Amino acid sequence: MEEVAKVAGVSLATVSRALRTPEAVSPKLRTRIEEVSRRLGYAPNRIAGSLAGARTPLIGVIVPSLTNSFFAGTLEQMTTLFEAKGYQLMIGQHGYDTDREERIVAAFASWNPSALVVTGRAHTRNTLNTLSSSACPVVEMWDHGERPLDSGIGFSNRAAGKLAARFFAEQGIAKAAFVGAILDKDDRARARAEGFRQEFLHLTRFEPLIVTANNRELGEGGSALKRVLGQQPETSAIAFSGDMLAVGAMFEADRIGLSIPGDLKILGYGDLDIARNTNPRLTTIRPPHNAIGEAVVRHVLERLEAPDTPSVNLDLGVKLILRETV
Amino acid sequence: MEEVAKVAGVSLATVSRALRTPEAVSPKLRTRIEEVSRRLGYAPNRIAGSLAGARTPLIGVIVPSLTNSFFAGTLEQMTTLFEAKGYQLMIGQHGYDTDREERIVAAFASWNPSALVVTGRAHTRNTLNTLSSSACPVVEMWDHGERPLDSGIGFSNRAAGKLAARFFAEQGIAKAAFVGAILDKDDRARARAEGFRQEFLHLTRFEPLIVTANNRELGEGGSALKRVLGQQPETSAIAFSGDMLAVGAMFEADRIGLSIPGDLKILGYGDLDIARNTNPRLTTIRPPHNAIGEAVVRHVLERLEAPDTPSVNLDLGVKLILRETV
DNA sequence: GTAATTTATGTAAGCGCTTTCATTTGGGTT
């Protein structure tokens, strides 16, 4: 920058202004400075800029997993949307480990970002402290519940589980089961399982079988199906915590000669692309993935542009996509 | 930090040392300082630290897409591995747009990261300039080719395409086709298509049909299948640029009553989890996804620990996974 | 033409750390 200032024959301050707030500098100087800095290939040092200025153009976003297509999709969307406004995403991933989340949140906060976005509502005490003592807007996304730390944008997983149960009950299903991936770690899937259990029990007086799969991949869907059938042979409908598990179960059903939905009804969750393409096409529950990404970006941008904008706590709801497996 | 220094009754320098290089400070002072900073909840300001020190603990990684499970997997792996060494990933995503890549690279470079990792070998002139003028190690991953900018770790997509063609030719296939997603933008898929075309033509004197799909999702696999069959009805084998497309085609084949591999042979690419679970199970080509992530991390860490470590240019090769669709 | 504004530029004080260099302290040696 010093170089640019010298060549352009102006002071450091003027260069900074020409680059940062072009309207504050006279047109002729501005063009000269821009020309010189381009010619010299000057690239401002963000770090210095951020130290001197108040904030970084960084938005910290923390998700449990990058390979989960929901979060990947939300992140991709947010990246693009924020980038257009000059913000840069700092992405963290903790693999459903709240201690790791704690460390990541602390690390992110130490860059004093413009905003912090975390996934879910379950955090350690320290995470909560770091989050609430950071000066920026904080949004907890994907889960809806009472009293978010600052803003909350998501939907109720419990309600999603209940929706599935109600749907099964309405179809006159007597014995149902729920298959969830890593129910011990993924509290969102656990909330769906619990909502399902409660509502199905309430509606039919039957306590549904809950089975935990070790991951969210297809193979596990197949083996979970076998386990369900082993433990509760008369099961006529299974709700899965993810479409991939459901599809895996469909493949397995195909192999063991079970017809769907005749012998067994299957309900997915996620409405991934694959759900529209299987034979038969998968009936599933769609979380508001795109709406979440958009709402988060919109809200954060609003807060950043008008700091007195109040926090929000949005429930975006889920939707049952009726296709052919139930 | 000033606060901590005052309370502990030492100078700023000592606090900094106690936290940064504990072995340089006497045990009793060290424990006192650590205790005080914990009690005060002191969180160092990374930005100031980086400005004063030489480098940030940031590693910039730029991929075309976050929703592509390869990149997502590599990123997840790299995040975990680097995190263990105290580095933090800065993830960028450009959607196969080299101009966007240019902007992202520039933005990342301005944080002067410890290393920069980009995907592929196709970059704009400016990207190349920024990359080579940045003081840190640069690795181009996923593609192998001559003379990387600095280090290169990947495999040859062209060779992967040739492998598919050779395999088909050996099976005695007369009329083959290749279906690739967004061949106009994804130069890796294009390289595979081109390798396939060249080798199949060379081996059988038959110019295979090349069809472009609009995205890498299942639905497109189905419609691409219809297009292939429309344009070249006698096609007996199709290679796809991705497993999802291949699976989509399998679903469609099922719908139109085509038996696989009897009527039509299908070869995927990626060896995603789903490939092991379809009926029949998908024969596919597996790129060295995990090996790439590991090799990148290992190499970068080496370079960072011993700056005189030479660059590398690794070809990790691909593997044909023989299953039931060919 | 001068005074009062407004606008454009320059000066210099940090931002919160790290690190060099100088100084002090605490053991060993003789």
Add this chain to the structure above:
DNA sequence: AACCCAAATGAAAGCGCTTACATAAATTAC
């Protein structure tokens, strides 16, 4: 006890910018 050397600590100089604040230049008002 005097001396030397290594280890521990402190003082202070930046790191490369931004931004009050001060100053100069250009307008406008009278």
